[in-house]
Amino acid sequence: MTITITAFERSPDGGMGLARDTRVRWALEEVGLPYEVRAVSFAAMKEPAHLALHPFGQIPTYEEGDLALFESGAIIFHIASHHASLLPDEANARARAVTWIFAALNTVEPPILELVTARILEGDKPWSKERMPLIVDRIRQRLDQLSARLADAEWLDGAFSAGDLTMVSVLLRLRPSGVLNGFPGLAAYVARGEARPAYQRAFAAQLAFNRGGSD
Amino acid sequence: MTITITAFERSPDGGMGLARDTRVRWALEEVGLPYEVRAVSFAAMKEPAHLALHPFGQIPTYEEGDLALFESGAIIFHIASHHASLLPDEANARARAVTWIFAALNTVEPPILELVTARILEGDKPWSKERMPLIVDRIRQRLDQLSARLADAEWLDGAFSAGDLTMVSVLLRLRPSGVLNGFPGLAAYVARGEARPAYQRAFAAQLAFNRGGSD
Structure with a gap:
């Protein structure tokens, strides 16, 4: 199932990696999951289509089949809880x-x-x-x-x-x-x-x- | 196994329920778990014994047998993930x-x-x-x-x-x-x-x- 996350069309930090898509990309890389990225402009972030995914009009979001999540913490936790290596078993x-x-x-x-x-x-x-x-x-x-x-x-x-x-x-x-x-x-x-x-x-x-x- | 949480010896809000122990008490009540509360004074919160439980010197903490947790979000999640009714099964x-x-x-x-x-x-x-x-x-x-x-x-x-x-x-x-x-x-x-x-x-x-x- 394809995983798609969203990121700023152009991050305010110009690519320093401080936007919150980076931490989700990192989690996906740690567990070896491929993913796609959809750019969202500042204008589009406040449009109904994006607000349906993220009620606070931010990035990142996470889509995987029927599942749509927002909040980087929740996304990291979701990835970590379904794949070995980011959370201990005990x-x-x-x-x-x-x-x-x-x-x-x-x-x-x-x-x-x-x-x-x-x-x-x-x-x-x-x-x-x-x-x-x-x-x-x-x-x-x-x-x-x-x-x-x-x-x-x-x-x-x-x-x-x-x-x-x-x-x-x-x-x-x-x-x-x-x-x-x-x-x-x-x-x-x-x-x-x-x-x-x-x-x-x-x-x-x-x-x-x-x-x-x-x- | 006895569950013990910590709370302010005297909450700055005087009992309005706005301190973070209230949300943990609420989660415990929702799932029907009995718990004990240990009062921590402002001075004791910065002492080594409490810092060993909570590195940022805050309340609440959560102890259950060998397990010690801090952060109300983590404690709520822990309670919710081990007892029915606070998280859906699907x-x-x-x-x-x-x-x-x-x-x-x-x-x-x-x-x-x-x-x-x-x-x-x-x-x-x-x-x-x-x-x-x-x-x-x-x-x-x-x-x-x-x-x-x-x-x-x-x-x-x-x-x-x-x-x-x-x-x-x-x-x-x-x-x-x-x-x-x-x-x-x-x-x-x-x-x-x-x-x-x-x-x-x-x-x-x-x-x-x-x-x-x-x-």
Whole structure:
């Protein structure tokens, strides 16, 4: 059954891999599933056809036969739960890996999103410059805690899992800000994620796509 | 096997049910599982013993025999996936219900969290008053989209699921702001959630707990 995901027709990051289709591409590459990509323009994202797939008018979406999903976390979880290698078989270890998917998306990503919002939507406001360090401090607090938990381990809980894939993807959004530089342990963790052949393939595919090549 | 969750020793909301233990209590009540609650003070949340359970020093956590989890989304998913009634059996419907858990936590809750952050952490800043309407506008945009998707349906996708439980819990955080009043369809959806006997039991339990009664 063909898997089709959606991605920005032209990503706002110009192919840096920070849009959320990259994390889904990465999951698909980790489990070795081929997929197709449909480009969606900013205008089309707000049209009924796309809203039927994604009620919040975003990317990525995931279609596979009769199944249509949205939300990168849900898509990663769906892929991971149906194919070996991204979630451990043992029930407790599996539940802990799922916990890291949620922690990445609901605890680590929100302050990072605030940074993006502050730049894109409030960058022209008089408070923009003074407020930025407050947001960065809140991010640093989370990174301190994450760093303490990771310590010298290679991955967050045993072998590489969908939890690491999601966490690395979330942390990568910080790269343009330079905030990760203050956390050498986490920077190395992110680099280990990026070094995985599946990530490399996903990154190359989104780059080619954003440069107008075929996917 | 005894289930133990953690909750604030005294919730900052004084028992309005907006702390994240309430959604976990609700899930446990829906599936009929007894549980115990351990109070954690703000000081204890940053101590090694609690950080071993929750690396970000928050509540709730979930302990069941050898298993220890954190993140309310992960705990709700864990409960829902091991007991009937909170997730449909059919694979595609199940994947869609899981999608709504992620949508609640990663798309709807982040702008709502910004409102909380703006009040608690930036309420004394000179930009506080002028910035608030911008945040509320971003929340309204999400609620418009959610409202359009829900339309006249009772729940988001077929029968009540863990996705609805999570979404209603997230929307409830808006109650003090009055923002929900502008969305009668969503307000009625939230009210349907609150009317469920399992929610009523969970709410009463957290209220008694916050008033110093036993749980």
